Amino acid sequence: MDKTIDSMRAAGLALLLSLGLVGCAGSDSEPAGETQSAAGGASGEPASGPVRDQYPFGVACGWQAASNIDTANIAFPDESAKYWVALVPMLPETRLRIDGAYPQARYFSYNVYDPILRPTDALADREIAPVTGGLNPFVQTRRPAADAWGDPYTAYVEFTGQPDSPSPNTLYAGETSLGPLPVPQPALTALIYRVYIPDEGLDFDGGVGLPILTLETRDGDIELLPTADCVEPLLPTLGDTVPSLGFNDVLEDADFIDDPFLARPGTVPIGDPESDSRVFYGLPSTVVNVLRGVFGLPVPEGVETALPAGGGFLSNIHNAYSTNLFSRTYGNIVMIRAKAPTFREQPGVALGDEQLRYWSVCQNDLPTQRYVGCVADYQAHLDEQGYFTMMVSDAADRPTNAVAENAIDWMPWGPYVDALLIYRHMLPDTRFEQAIHNVPQGTPPIEVMGDYLPQPAYCLREIVESAGPRAADIFAACRAYTESLSRGGL
Known part of the structure; x- marks a missing residue:
């Protein structure tokens, strides 16, 4: 079979699995309105990057859950950080694309995990290169001007083992370990996005919104599952509509x-x-x-x-x-x-x-x-x-x-x-x-x-x-x- 047929098959399988695992609004869902993507600049002016519809209650959001001091205070979290979680189907000949922007915060990162909640790979903020012409404020020798925050970047999760020469801006989620031996990762990985200590007056997204996740073919030619922008995911607060119980x-x-x-x-x-x-x-x-x-x-x-x-x-x-x-x-x-x-x-x-x-x-x-x-x-x-x-x-x-x-x-x-x-x-x-x-x-x-x-x-x-x-x-x-x-x- 040629590459086009393989990609179409992968697309169909991805759609079926992702409806249950990642969460996608049906065609009869009504958008809550257009919103700036996560790649918007700190000044409020839009920057290059995707713009998605935002749906109510966090449905169709690429992130399924977020840490919460009351209802999702598990796995020994830190009060100075917030964690967003996505469960990603690892399908043959596909990858996950992450379109984000540098938050105004002390630190951010991405980790991928195996079924027993061990991290298998990670990207720290200082390791993520911006799009052409942008600036990564986490690797500067001095704190940059305010408009340096919010520059866009694109990162990827590949569903393979890590090669000897990893690609820039890329995590590899296809392998875990059984003792000293590498073994294939099952068909699902957890991706966690962390932000620590946003600048004063900002929410934990650091003033730039949440990164947008898109399942696509490995060559990037076909988007299999573009997800909506969101302020908060569905869980545990229905898109931040459930008030805190204290x-x-x-x-x-x-x-x-x-x-x-x-x-x-x-x-x-x-x-x-x-x-x-x-x-x-x-x-x-x-x-x-x-x-x-x-x-x-x-x-x-x-x-x-x-x-x-x-x-x-x-x-x-x-x-x-x-x-x-x-x-x-x-x-x-x-x-x-x-x-x-x-x-x-x-x-x-x-x-x-x-x-x-x-x-x-x-x-x-x-x-x-x-x-x-x-x-x-x-x-x-x-x-x-x-x-x-x-x-x-x-x-x-x-x-x-x-x-x-x-x-x-x-x-x-x-x-x-x-x-x-x-x-x-x-x-x-x-x-x-x-x-x-x-x-x-x-x-x-x-x-x-x-x-x-x-x-x-x-x-x-x-x-x-x-x-x-x-x-x-x-x-x-x-x-x-x-x-x-x-x-x-x-």
């Missing part, structure tokens, strides 16, 4: 019942007195850590180092994570403390001299994968030594000296027995050797990260309040309490 606010304000039985060490098998920082490598090693830390099973140390990495829980290839798992059975207050890396747009740090693009700490619940609250780099209060100190407790147990003026950033615990603090590092500078990214599996993190590795502590309100106003002194007192727990005291 569920996460309720969780933040909830105080756990202080039960003397639960307060006994070891009663609830979650966490341990040490609560050491662990680096996240992937699902297998996480399962081992859960068996050990949550269920208390005697899994020997070192077993996880023989297991494959690769991420999971819809993790971002550009991020690396360390975690500390705490339990209420050892104290009604938990803390971590570490030297703070510098970050992009930090006052006094020149663009290009930052150690990380972004860092944050979030308080999560392990079973539900929800975050209760987060502190981003620009929100953190550092002490005179350049350290951050994060504290988590119920509001009723918050010490009176746990305030920003004392360089302590407090987060609510939520109605959970556990507290899982997740520390993120994003896109480290090659000169920042202490980044989480640089900790090989099997190496104690302290050997690489040094003072940048979070140190954990349990505490009680009376100990915190008696330690004075300095974060370093408070943490030292709580570390002494924690070490006494490890020795079986108190």
